[in-house]
Amino acid sequence: MTLKRVAEDLNLSITTVSRALNGYPDVSESTREKVREAAQRVGYVPNRLAQALQRGTAEAVGIILPSQFGHFEDPFFLELLVGVGERLHNANLDLVVCAVPEGPAELDAYKRLVEGRRADAVIIARTRRHDERIDYLIGRGIPFVAHGRAETATPIAFIDADARTAFRRSTRRLIELGHRHIALIGAPEELFTAGERRAGYEDALQEAGIAFDPDLYAVTKLNERGGTTAAERLLGAARPPTALLCANDSIALGALRIARRLGIAVPEELSIVGFDDLPMAAQAEPALTTMRQDIRGAGARLADMVCARLGGAAIADLQELLEAPLIERESSGPAP
């Protein structure tokens, strides 16, 4: 059902029907009412493609989901997606999702999305320190908003958890509990957040006068398997740590499993702390101490920021750092 048909039914011009429905003042109230009624009756819904073409804007934002995430990271992404999607829907913007394997295909997908005018802006997540996606987007002048920061020449719009502060606070708390041998299972170093987490950890160590010990530092993928292998190595060392700070809840859950397998009591012999506060963190046995991130809320803010960006807001006003408070549960306690 098109505008033309509605216009013909009413013996009006397409122009008038269009303007009646869009609330222009140059159409009389009586015809406007007639048009509304007719449109309603025949079930007229504007063709968004035609609208978009005419307006020169797609009324949509794109997001890529890297399809080979480890399973245990998934809850993070879906939460983000739901947060973003719901808010965008309210703003009458569509969300176009591409699932592509990480790698060159990913960049290509962004290109298709925006240069093919399918999306006006994109959202990217899990930023790397040097992120070719961001370089590309900046180079092309494509509006985007990131979940996570990056090292870029020009500032970008982002929302991110203040992981540095959070990790400093958690480390300090562990020190307060008497721990001196605190290991960090960090994220892959190409991720921006990896540096933040490590920096926070080192900040607290330094404040307490504890030297950073490379043997107490491991790097691994942000999933459960990464947690198991890293924890296995750290806990098998000559002088094993009494506390394990993990970049991620998934990693922490993996560590928890290894501890159980090795017969190490948590938290009596070993404290474990995660990050994200995934729903399953509270369900773990023992319940996981972790730093909380409101992922769905971040998604909603991300959507708001995309709208603001499309509305011409300055990038400087679109940079948010969110608190990640420490939630102490059963997996952490005083040093043995």
Added chain:
Amino acid sequence: MTLKRVAEDLNLSITTVSRALNGYPDVSESTREKVREAAQRVGYVPNRLAQALQRGTAEAVGIILPSQFGHFEDPFFLELLVGVGERLHNANLDLVVCAVPEGPAELDAYKRLVEGRRADAVIIARTRRHDERIDYLIGRGIPFVAHGRAETATPIAFIDADARTAFRRSTRRLIELGHRHIALIGAPEELFTAGERRAGYEDALQEAGIAFDPDLYAVTKLNERGGTTAAERLLGAARPPTALLCANDSIALGALRIARRLGIAVPEELSIVGFDDLPMAAQAEPALTTMRQDIRGAGARLADMVCARLGGAAIADLQELLEAPLIERESSGPAP
């Protein structure tokens, strides 16, 4: 960069440029090469909105994600999404995602999506026995594919796990292990799959000459909390069951937690069986016996089916029932 600009650069008509790029035979190889080169050089990417408008097809499929799923069900949906998305991307179709709260807004979102020509077809998941979404889509003649079945007057295209067979097999296995008091924590009865699961359970009971006992049947939401409350009630009864068959891994994990809290040993005193084989099922303590569903694979098939449907395939050829084999892990064993 538009077709027009490329044409002007080359002193050719828009028609010729278009036809050159689209491989029509009525353009000479030499000009085709020139056009290709020029398009490449200036970074021409066709405007998909214009293409879509002209072709009368959106080249996209829609999917709704009901935004208030319980957290523990999420992995299911993301897996499905990734499976669908990846395959659609390969078919050069976009995936438009809407996140809306369940309820009337959901139907509205479908309407917007397809009547606004934003999507050519839609995918729906978690079908209900009488599903107003399906009625709507059939009524409007909108192509769709469902993950899950429904009771409809006309046949629909679907892919679904054969839960009835799976539950029959699992129940039979429990009986084989000596269980006679087997409880079922079923899904909300408006879901189509709820009936299937219960039917499979009852089939096996009947085969073994065991009467169905309403006191051993509970219904609950498909999430972890549902599992805890239902299990609490069932296990607190006068003659508690020795085995718990759950509609879902999430429910099973909730039940597992309750058993632990009540000091009931699993599997020595109580066997627990789930459904889905979520990644976390294998990680549970004890590892969960469950029926496996290849969710990502189902997503990929779903995408294939949508393409087939858009290509004019008959609905009768687009109905698939998938095996859900029993994966026996640590949470089930002989009856006490």
Added chain:
DNA sequence: TTCATGATCCAAAACGTTTTGGAAAGTGTA
């Protein structure tokens, strides 16, 4: 020479919308 044939190319219409720049008719004022 004439005519059909093929090989290349192109103008224009169409998809459904929004917007521009009036036109027509009515109303009040001088």
Added chain:
DNA sequence: TACACTTTCCAAAACGTTTTGGATCATGAA
């Protein structure tokens, strides 16, 4: 009456693509 203004409407262009239905020209056959 003549004029300006307001109200209400509309034709046509535009967005970027695909497709239809030729047009043009060279080639070879009759």
